[in-house]
Amino acid sequence: MSELTEWAYPLAESLLAEPLPRRWKHCLGVAERARAIARVVGHDADLLEAAAVLHDIGYAPDLAKTGFHPLDGARYLRDVAGAPERLINLVAHHTCAWMEAEARGLREELEGEFPREAEHLNDALCFCDMNTTPDGAPTNPIDRINEIAGRYGPDSLIGKFIRSAEPEILGCTSRVLERVAVTKRQPM
Numbered sequence: 001m002s003e004l005t006e007w008a009y010p011l012a013e014s015l016l017a018e019p020l021p022r023r024w025k026h027c028l029g030v031a032e033r034a035r036a037i038a039r040v041v042g043h044d045a046d047l048l049e050a051a052a053v054l055h056d057i058g059y060a061p062d063l064a065k066t067g068f069h070p071l072d073g074a075r076y077l078r079d080v081a082g083a084p085e086r087l088i089n090l091v092a093h094h095t096c097a098w099m100e101a102e103a104r105g106l107r108e109e110l111e112g113e114f115p116r117e118a119e120h121l122n123d124a125l126c127f128c129d130m131n132t133t134p135d136g137a138p139t140n141p142i143d144r145i146n147e148i149a150g151r152y153g154p155d156s157l158i159g160k161f162i163r164s165a166e167p168e169i170l171g172c173t174s175r176v177l178e179r180v181a182v183t184k185r186q187p188m
Helices: 003-016 021-036 038-054 069-081 085-092 097-104 107-113 119-130 141-152 157-185
Strands: none
Touching: 003 021, 003 038, 021 038, 021 119, 038 085, 038 119, 038 157, 069 085, 069 097, 069 107, 085 119, 097 107, 097 157, 119 141, 119 157, 141 157
């Protein structure tokens, strides 16, 4: 475990495990997916894993300020936790956050405060998130999207956002799976 992941796991656990145990299990599962695809991000593998375990901390009751968890989590990491900028940016932009920010009228805030990381890292984090159930088990993006839409309702802001994000989520998944296939063919 790297210094970054050694720092990230206890922080995420302290914010999520007690008030939101299911969300904590989800984050652990997302981090497990990150470890499984580590080769596709090379030297950024620890960064991806840290972002994976921290990506949903904005749901923590003490952090939820705007009600938009990517922004709330990123602001906490920046303003309170002193996290590295790239980690903060990944949390801020995870899983098509710009699309949900647009629906909430927060896109200018999100993009004004936090630049996006490289596409391959954003794709990888989206892949990990959308291939993990709320309980942390492996799934696939279609079932995950359907689960989210069903949980929130098709006419809710989240239900509409996840359906509009579906093509991009599937694109992220496809790009990551292509990278996985290429790295499997390469010698270690």
